[in-house]
Structure formats: C-alpha cells, structure tokens
Amino acid sequence: MPGRRSAGPSPVPPRHPRGRPAAPAAAVSAAAVSALCVAAVALAGCRAEAPGGPAVVTFPGSAVGAEAVVLRRQLERFMEARPDIRVISRPTPDAADQRHQLYVQWLNAGASTPDILQLDVVWTPEFAAAGWILPLDRFAPDTAAFFPATIAANRWDGTLFALPWFVDVGMLYWRTDLLDAAPRSFAEVERAVARHVGATAPPDTAGGPVPRYGFVWQGARYEGLVTVFQEIAGGFGGRILDERGRVAVDEEPAIRALTWMRDAVAGGAGPRVSPRTTLTWHEEEARFAFQNGQALLMRNWPYAVSLLATDPDSRVRGHFAIAPMPAAPGGEPTAALGGSQLAINARTEHPEAAWAVLEYLTRPEQMLERAALVGQYPTREVLYGEPELAEALGVDPAPVREIIARARPRPVSPVYTQLSEILQIRLHRALTGQAEPADALADAAREMRAFLRKVGLAPDGEGPDGG
Amino acid sequence: MADRPGPAAGTAPPRGGAIEAREARLAWGLVLPALATVLLVALFPLAWTVWESLHLHDLRMPWLGRPFVGLGNYAEALGDPRFLQAMGHTLLFTVATVALELGLGLVLALALNRAYRGRGLVRAAVLIPWAIPTVVAALLWRFMFDAEAGIVNAVAMGAGFMDRPFVWFVEAGAAWVPVILSDVWKMTPFVALLLLAGLQNIDASLYEAARIDGASAWRQFRHVTLPLLKPAILVALIFRTLDAFRVFDLIYVLTGGGPGTSTEPIALYTFNSLLQNLRFGYGSALSVLVFLVTFGLALLYIRFLGADLLGGGE
Numbered sequence: 018m019p020g021r022r023s024a025g026p027s028p029v030p031p032r033h034p035r036g037r038p039a040a041p042a043a044a045v046s047a048a049a050v051s052a053l054c055v056a057a058v059a060l061a062g063c064r065a066e067a068p069g070g071p072a073v074v075t076f077p078g079s080a081v082g083a084e085a086v087v088l089r090r091q092l093e094r095f096m097e098a099r100p101d102i103r104v105i106s107r108p109t110p111d112a113a114d115q116r117h118q119l120y121v122q123w124l125n126a127g128a129s130t131p132d133i134l135q136l137d138v139v140w141t142p143e144f145a146a147a148g149w150i151l152p153l154d155r156f157a158p159d160t161a162a163f164f165p166a167t168i169a170a171n172r173w174d175g176t177l178f179a180l181p182w183f184v185d186v187g188m189l190y191w192r193t194d195l196l197d198a199a200p201r202s203f204a205e206v207e208r209a210v211a212r213h214v215g216a217t218a219p220p221d222t223a224g225g226p227v228p229r230y231g232f233v234w235q236g237a238r239y240e241g242l243v244t245v246f247q248e249i250a251g252g253f254g255g256r257i258l259d260e261r262g263r264v265a266v267d268e269e270p271a272i273r274a275l276t277w278m279r280d281a282v283a284g285g286a287g288p289r290v291s292p293r294t295t296l297t298w299h300e301e302e303a304r305f306a307f308q309n310g311q312a313l314l315m316r317n318w319p320y321a322v323s324l325l326a327t328d329p330d331s332r333v334r335g336h337f338a339i340a341p342m343p344a345a346p347g348g349e350p351t352a353a354l355g356g357s358q359l360a361i362n363a364r365t366e367h368p369e370a371a372w373a374v375l376e377y378l379t380r381p382e383q384m385l386e387r388a389a390l391v392g393q394y395p396t397r398e399v400l401y402g403e404p405e406l407a408e409a410l411g412v413d414p415a416p417v418r419e420i421i422a423r424a425r426p427r428p429v430s431p432v433y434t435q436l437s438e439i440l441q442i443r444l445h446r447a448l449t450g451q452a453e454p455a456d457a458l459a460d461a462a463r464e465m466r467a468f469l470r471k472v473g474l475a476p477d478g479e480g481p482d483g484g
Numbered sequence: 485m486a487d488r489p490g491p492a493a494g495t496a497p498p499r500g501g502a503i504e505a506r507e508a509r510l511a512w513g514l515v516l517p518a519l520a521t522v523l524l525v526a527l528f529p530l531a532w533t534v535w536e537s538l539h540l541h542d543l544r545m546p547w548l549g550r551p552f553v554g555l556g557n558y559a560e561a562l563g564d565p566r567f568l569q570a571m572g573h574t575l576l577f578t579v580a581t582v583a584l585e586l587g588l589g590l591v592l593a594l595a596l597n598r599a600y601r602g603r604g605l606v607r608a609a610v611l612i613p614w615a616i617p618t619v620v621a622a623l624l625w626r627f628m629f630d631a632e633a634g635i636v637n638a639v640a641m642g643a644g645f646m647d648r649p650f651v652w653f654v655e656a657g658a659a660w661v662p663v664i665l666s667d668v669w670k671m672t673p674f675v676a677l678l679l680l681a682g683l684q685n686i687d688a689s690l691y692e693a694a695r696i697d698g699a700s701a702w703r704q705f706r707h708v709t710l711p712l713l714k715p716a717i718l719v720a721l722i723f724r725t726l727d728a729f730r731v732f733d734l735i736y737v738l739t740g741g742g743p744g745t746s747t748e749p750i751a752l753y754t755f756n757s758l759l760q761n762l763r764f765g766y767g768s769a770l771s772v773l774v775f776l777v778t779f780g781l782a783l784l785y786i787r788f789l790g791a792d793l794l795g796g797g798e
Contacts, residue, residue, distance in 0.1 A: 114760060121762050125543045147546045238742045294631040296654040296743065434544065435761065442566075446744035449654045472545055 071103040072370040074132040077116075080108030087390045095377045102370045113137050113240065117434070124149040124362070132365040133374055136179055136358045138170050138426065139240075139433045145173035146431035150360040152176045156372045166354055167396045170426035178360055180379050181396035183387060185355030186417070186424045187248045189340045190307055190315040190325070192333065194225040199340030201350075203252065203277055206232055206314065206343055210290050213313050225336035226310030231289065232281065233303045234316040236296035238445040243437050244353035245316055246444055247427060250274040251351025252344040257440065258428040262476040264469070266440065267455075267462035270348065275454035279447055296448055308333060316342065318355060319417050323392035326412055339416050341423070354424040356396065385409045394421070432472060439464045530775070537769035543762035550765075557769035566745060567770065570753040576660075577735075577749060578728040581667045585724055586717070588668065589675030594709075596676065597683045607680075614673040622737035625666035629653070656746035659739050663747055667734055671727075675720045682716025683709070722785050726778055750774055 076092065079085050092104045107130075109116050120134060124147070136144065144150045154177050160168045167181035191199045195213050200206040210231030235241035247257060255270030265271070281290035295303070300317055307315040308325055310332040315321075322339060325331050341350035359378060361371045377383065384395035389409035394417060400406045401418040430436060440461050447457035469475040537557055541550045561567045596607055613621065628635050631651040640646050652658050686709065694704045732751040735741060741748030741756075754774060758767025 118759060118762065121543050125546065143544060147544070238740065238744065293651040293654055294649070297631075297651065432545065438761065442745055445742060446746075449656060449743035449746075451656050451744050451746060472542075472548060 071101050072367040073103045073105060074365070074367050074371050074374055075105050075107050075130040076133045076135075076374065077107045077109040077120075077131045078135060079111050081111070083391045087387055091378060091383050091386065092374075095374060098377075099373060102367075102373060104374055107131050109135075120144075124364075127364060129362065129364040129366050132362050132367060132371045134360045134362060135182070136360050138167075138181075138354060138356050138358060139437070141171045141179045141358055141360065142173045142429050143431045143433060144360065145176070145178040149363050150178050151363050151365070151368060152178055153180065153361070153372075153375075156376070158376070162397045162399050164396060164398045164421055164424075166421070166424050166426060167356065170354055170429065171358055173429070173431070179358035180360075180375055182357045182359050182379060183384070183393035184396045184421055184424075185318040185320070185394070186352040186420045187244055187316055187318065187342060187355075188352060188417070188420050189342050190317060190321065190337055191340060192225060192228070192313055192336055193338050194336040195228070195313060199338065200314070200343055201340075203343050203345050207290055210313060226332050228311055228313040230292045230295075230306060230312040232291045232314040232316070233295050233298065233306050233312040234291065235299055235303060236282070236291075236445075236448060237299055238441050239299065240437055240441070241299055242444055243440050244355065244427065246275065246278070246440070247353045247425070248316070248342045248351045249278055251425065252342055252348040253277070254345075254348035257436070258430070262428075262430065262474075264462045264465045266465070267458045272455045272458055273345075275444065275447055275458060279450075279454055282448055283450065296445070307337075310336075319394050320392050322412050322417070323410060339420075341420050350420075350423070352420045352424040354421075354426045356394075398422075430474065432468070432474060435468060436465050439468065533768045533771055533775075536764055537766075537772050539765045541763075541765035543764060553765070557766045558773070560766060561769055561773060566748075566753060567750075569745065570748050570750040573747060574729055574731070574749040574751075577664065577667075577731055578725060580660075580664050581671070581728050582721065582724045584664070584668045585672045585675045586720065588672045589679055589720065590717075592672060592676035593679035593683055596680050610673045610676065612673075613670045614677075616670070618670065618733045619737050621666060621670050622734045625662050625669075626653075626738050629662040653739055654743045656743055659743060659747050663735055663738055666738065667728070667731070670734075671724065675724060678720045678723070679713065679716050682713045685716075686712045718785070722782070725781060725785075729778055729781065730774070 076088075078088050089106065092106065096102065096104060109119060116135075117137070117140060120136075120140075123131070124144070134144070134150065136150075141150075145152075158177065158180060160177065163181055164184065167184055168177065171177055171179040171181060189199060192213075196209055200209050214228055214231045234245045236245070243257075250256060250266075250271045253270040253274040255265070255268060255272075255274050257264075257266045257271075259265040278291075282293050282296060284290070284293075298306075300321075303312070303315050303317055304321045304324065306312045307317075307321070308328065308331050319339075325333055325337055327334075342352060344350045359375045361368060361375065365371050379396070381395070381397055381400055384397060384400060385405055386409075387393045388395060388406060392410065394410075394414070395401075395406065398418070398421075401414050406414050427433065428436060443452070443457040443461035443464075446452045447454045452460070466475065538552060538554060539550050540548060540553045540556065542548060592610065596603070596610065616624075627633070629637075629652045631637060631649045631653075634652075636652075637646070637649045641649070650658070652662055690708050690712075691704055694708055699707070730751050731749050732755065735747055735749055735752055736755075739747045741752045745753075750770070751774065754767055754770040757763045757770055761767075
C-alpha cells in the first residue's frame with residue numbers, strides 16, 4: 018500500500034551524495050546535472066542566507082516568454098511587500114514530462130529546494146502519496162473561493178496538497194461564419210463537416226476562409242491524446258477509471274468513443290471528419306490550423322481564445338466561438354481538467370515563507386494579471402462574475418466558466434503517469450489502424466489492472482484476474 | 485602471493501631483479517591513473533547498473549522501497565511484448581540500414597576513387613550529410629515528409645502518385661521509410677569514406693597485371709578489389725552495426741517511436757523506462773540486456789573477422 022503518511026520528513030533516505038555518481042550508468046549525466054544544480058543553488062542560498070537575513074525560497078518556473086515576465090513581476094512585488102523573504106527563480110523546462118522528471122529526481126534525492134513546486138494537475142496525488150509535498154490544510158486556505166473540481170483534483174486521501182493556480186479545460190471551438198450553432202452531438206459534428214468541408218462545400222462564405230479540415234484535435238501519442246479521449250469517452254458515457262478507482266476503460270461506452278475517433282480519422286469515400294494528420298498534432302498545430310481558417314472545429318484549451326481573437330495574423334477573428342464538447346445520448350458534454358498547481362516541497366526549510374509566496378501568487382489580483390498577460394484562466398470562481406476578468410481576457414469568460422464548472426479531473430491516482438502511458442500507446446495504435454478499438458482498450462485495461470495490482474493500488478473490488 | 489616482495493611477481497624473470505622491480509613499479513605507477521579512470525568511468529557505472537537491475541526501484545513510488553528482486557526485472561523484460569517488439573524494430577533497422585549503406589557506400593567509394601578534376605571538392609561535399617548533427621538531420625527529414633508542407637508529398641502529388649496528402653508518420657509501415665532513408669542518407673558518406681581509404685591502399689599494379697591477363701572489369705572487381713577491400717568493409721560493418729543497434733536520436737526526433745510504438749527501437753524504450761518513467765531497476769535491466777547484445781555482436785565480429793581486421797591471418 019502506498020505510504021499515506023504525508024506530513025513531516027519524507028520517508029525517502031537521502032541517496033544522492035553530491036558530486037559522486039550515485040545513479041546507474043545511463044542516468045549518470047542527468048543525475049550529475051541535477052546534483053550540480055542542487056549544489057549551485059545550495060551555494061547561492063548559503064551566500065544569501067546570512068544570519069538574520071531574509072528567508073530564501075526557490076521557485077522553479079518557465080524561463081522564457083510572457084509567462085516568465087509576469088512571474089518575475091509578481092515575485093518582485095511580493096518581495097517588496099515582504100522584505101523578510103527572498104524568492105529565487107530557478108529556470109525549468111516548459112515541457113511537462115521533462116519538468117516532471119526533474120522534480121522526481123530532485124525530490125528523490127531529498128533536496129530541500131526548490132521550496133515551491135509548480136505541478137501539473139495530474140501529479141498532485143503522485144507527489145502527495147510519495148510524501149514529497151506538504152499538506153496545506155494547516156495554512157487554512159480559502160478553498161471555497163475556488164472551483165470545486167480544481168480543489169478536488171488537489172486532494173489526496175482527503176487532504177489538500179496543492180493550490181490551483183490557473184485552470185485549463187478542454188472545449189470545442191467552432192466557426193460562427195459557417196455554422197449557426199455549435200454541434201452538440203457527434204452526429205451533428207459529422208453533418209457539419211460533411212456540409213462545409215471538401216468538394217461539396219459552398220465556395221463563398223460569410224467572411225472567413227473556407228476550411229480544408231473538419232474537426233481537429235490533439236492526436237499525437239502524448240498526454241493530450243488521453244485528455245481528448247477522456248472528453249469524447251465522457252460524451253458517450255464512458256470513463257477511464259470508475260469512482261472506486263477500478264479500470265473501466267474497456268467498457269462499452271469507451272469502446273464506442275474510441276471507435277468514433279478511429280472512424281473520424283479513417284474516413285470512407287467522402288471527406289474525413291478529422292484529418293489523419295491530426296494524429297501527429299499537439300495543441301499548437303491544431304491552433305495554427307484553426308487560426309489560419311483551415312479547420313471547421315477544434316478541440317483545445319482556453320489559451321487559444323485570446324490568441325485567435327486578438328492575434329493580428331488570425332484569420333478567424335470575429336468568426337469563432339467556444340462551446341462544450343459534443344455528447345451522444347447516454348453521455349454528457351465532458352471537459353478534461355488541466356492547469357497548474359502550486360505546492361510546497363516537504364523538505365523545505367521555510368514552509369511559512371513558501372506558503373506566503375503561494376498565498377500571494379493565488380490572490381485575485383495576480384490571477385487577473387496572468388489572465389491579461391498570458392491568457393490563463395483563474396481558478397477562483399468568484400472572479401468570473403467581475404467585469405475585470407472580461408476586460409483582462411479581452412473576451413467574455415462566461416462560456417468558459419460553464420465548462421470549467423462541469424470539468425472532470427483525470428483519474429486521481431498516484432500512478433497516473435504510468436496509466437496514461439499505457440493508454441496513450443493503445444489509443445494511438447487503434448487510431449492509426451494497428452488494432453481494433455475494442456482490442457486496444459481490452460489490452461490497455463489488462464495492462465493497467467496488472468500494473469495497479471503490482472504496485473499494491475488495485476481497488477478491493479478488482480478480482481484477482483483483473484475481471 | 486600477495487606477500488611476496490615485488491609487484492609484478494611471476495611475470496618477470498628474477499634475473500636483475502632490483503632494477504626490473506623498480507621499472508615494474510614505475511610502469512604500474514604510470515598506468516595506474518589510466519586504469520583508475522577506466523575503472524571509474526567504465527567499470528563502476530556498469531557494475532552499478534547491473535546491481536541496480538537486480539532491484540525493484542521506481543523513483544515515482546518511493547513507498548515500494550528498493551527491494552532486491554534477483555532476476556525479476558530480466559524475467560519481466562523477456563515477457564514484455566513492448567521490449568521484444570523494440571528488439572525486433574532494432575534488428576529491422578540495423579539490417580536494412582547497414583545493408584543499404586554498405587551497398588551504396590561501395591558504389592560511392594568506387595566513383596570517388598576515379599581520377600577526375602575537382603575530385604577533392606566532390607569528396608568534401610559528399611561528407612556534408614555526415615557532418616550535420618543527427619537531430620538537425622532528423623528534423624530536416626521530418627519536414628520533408630510532413631503531410632501538408634513536405635516536399636515528398638508535394639512531388640508525389642504533382643507527379644500524380646497520390647491525390648490527397650499521405651500522412652507518413654501515422655502508418656505503422658510507412659513511418660519506417662523516412663527513418664531508414666534519413667539514416668542511409670546521413671551515414672552512407674561515412675561508409676564511403678572508410679571504403680575509399682581501403683581502395684586507395686590497393687596497389688594499382690595489381691589492376692595492370694589483371695588487365696594484361698585479360699580480366700574483365702567485373703573480374704577485376706570480384707578478384708582484386710573485393711578481397712583487398714575486405715578489412716575496410718569489416719571496419720565499416722562493425723561501426724555501422726553497433727551504431728545502428730543503439731539508434732536513438734534519429735528516431736526520437738523523427739517519429740518518437742510511433743505511431744503507437746511501431747518504430748520504437750530498444751534504446752528509445754530503455755530511455756523511456758529509465759529516464760522518462762524513472763523505473764531505475766527495470767530500465768537498468770534493459771540497459772544491461774542492450775549492453776550484452778552489443779557486446780556479443782562485437783565479440784562475434786572479432787572472433788570471425790578479427791584475423792583479417794588485425795592484418796594477421798591468411
């Protein structure tokens with residue numbers, strides 16, 4: 018069973034003497050790099066931390082782009098307000114899996130820095146179960162002000178381990194110059210694509226460019242594919258794990274969902290519902306296609322709204338809107354919940370100072386500033402009633418709010434990353450025609466059950482044969 | 485034995501003992517730093533990896549501890565379809581690329597060996613693909629095979645071979661085409677260069693003699709060039725086989741091992757297990773298996789071809 022202990026010193030013995038190789042051959046260079054970082058920061062920390070000086074906390078974050086700018090600005094304001102605390106930024110990769118890998122190496126090594134961690138929503142249970150992050154309940158955060166789903170996703174075993182910083186949800190972007198209303202069912206998606214894409218499409222439109230593609234989404238073999246699948250499966254009434262944590266991905270609704278996705282990219286004689294190339298796409302490729310007016314429908318996160326609405330290069334300015342994802346009878350429109358969370362390293366030497374930073378960064382003003390500068394949606398539900406948010410985003414946040422309110426976290430499991438990898442491979446095999454959807458999901462379910470059993474996380478109801 | 489005076493006991497004859505013992509000590513002293521370095525950077529990590537591979541050690545799940553599981557990780561690997569498929573993919577890639585590179589490299593070397601004006605320039609130009617960093621080359625090929633903007637689809641559609649863009653990277657079979665082509669494009673010049681060096685070592689008078697005896701061009705190639713080129717071919721073969729077996733960066737950039745896992749080589753799977761999923765125990769077991777296979781390949785080459793390679797034999 019997973020160590021549900023959470024508070025206090027981590028159960029992991031320090032296993033990482035600095036400067037000496039302490040990892041297997043292939044990992045030596047990576048470990049050495051992180052050891053160097055740890056050493057370098059520790060040195061910097063030592064120098065800055067003269068007796069009686071300010072408490073120094075390290076904050077890892079994006080090193081480039083508008084995100085780095087807004088973070089630096091907010092941290093500087095924070096340090097002006099709190100001269101007793103100094104925040105040092107540590108640049109970390111933007112790619113989620115690389116960041117995850119670095120964090121896990123640091124935390125395994127028992128590093129006390131970075132003091133604050135910026136977590137993807139699906140990592141909170143993993144880090145909490147490992148005893149790597151502090152429970153936050155003792156700081157009495159005002160959880161009632163946040164969207165309930167974002168708080169639920171950051172609880173493990175009933176305890177809050179991270180504060181939601183900004184929120185992401187999957188939603189449907191559609192072309193208002195071509196369609197009268199957003200398609201609400203998968204059948205309507207098919208009809209809309211058949212009517213507006215390909216040879217039979219009317220040549221002249223009300224202003225926007227004629228799309229070449231129907232419905233574009235994130236179909237490359239990575240985490241994004243799992244979120245799209247979760248949303249379409251939800252639309253059919255399916256899910257990955259059930260509420261008791263049992264694997265449910267091989268049930269009928271999930272199979273119907275994957276079959277629909279497969280048929281969308283396989284296509285018959287007519288134009289495909291989704292282009293085959295979407296199976297190599299991440300968020301940005303899909304956004305480019307939609308922004309250039311090449312796609313009729315797109316599944317993406319909210320960040321694209323401001324870009325599509327304000328980017329001078331956007332060819333769909335004024336020609337698009339967002340809506341919940343479609344659903345079939347028996348399912349409901351489903352949005353996967355994403356976004357970033359802030360948590361505190363369990364080994365930090367300055368928990369109070371770290372909490373002060375967390376509390377500051379998740380205040381309404383900072384969230385509004387992030388919305389204005391990087392288009393990220395606040396996790397505080399109350400802000401959506403304020404005119405300032407609409408002003409900051411440049412668009413009406415009400416439709417996004419509705420979708421967030423109904424968003425579902427991905428399976429809350431400390432081994433989510435492994436479950437997701439199993440699923441990614443099987444989904445991609447089915448979508449690229451290497452396996453039938455039912456077989457692919459049966460394989461995925463078998464593998465997921467075996468893995469959960471092996472690590473002692475199989476729920477009680479799961480039979481010995483995983484049936 | 486360890487108690488006997490003199491460090492190199494048993495190897496040096498006792499005559500003139502003092503000086504030789506001193507020289508032996510000096511020799512050991514001189515070699516020691518090198519030995520220590522080898523021990524530290526080669527043997528120690530290897531031994532550590534083997535030791536790690538005998539444990540269940542998953543950084544993501546510290547609550548499992550780090551129990552000793554004997555050969556459990558190896559048993560898991562041998563029963564893991566993804567591992568076996570990755571081995572199969574690696575074999576396919578190795579055989580296909582090495583065969584093509586040797587064939588094309590030989591043709592290229594023969595052409596470069598002719599005397600003509602501007603030969604030096606052409607020789608240098610041929611090496612350009614090889615000089616491009618693998619990641620850059622892989623990106624180049626990915627753009628060329630891009631479904632929408634790639635030149636390959638544009639040419640094929642222009643020539644009427646296809647009526648809608650073909651998405652190379654989502655077809656389990658077709659995804660191999662850019663993978664193998666890019667490696668052949670990149671590494672053939674290297675093979676050609678090795679073979680060219682071999683060709684230039686062949687005495688021109690042998691061809692003269694063959695011509696006087698009335699041997700056709702084919703017979704000259706078959707009975708003069710090939711036998712004398714054998715050592716160079718073997719060197720190229722060893723280099724390319726061992727390299728191809730460990731292919732990683734090219735495929736990581738081009739296909740990421742996809743679609744699904746249908747182009748995933750063993751090095752990529754090992755990287756995934758070890759550094760992406762941080763399964764140190766299992767990933768180390770995979771590393772050891774890869775090491776054993778490459779080591780075995782190297783031994784085979786040395787055993788069967790080493791005599792030629794070292795210039796001894798026949």
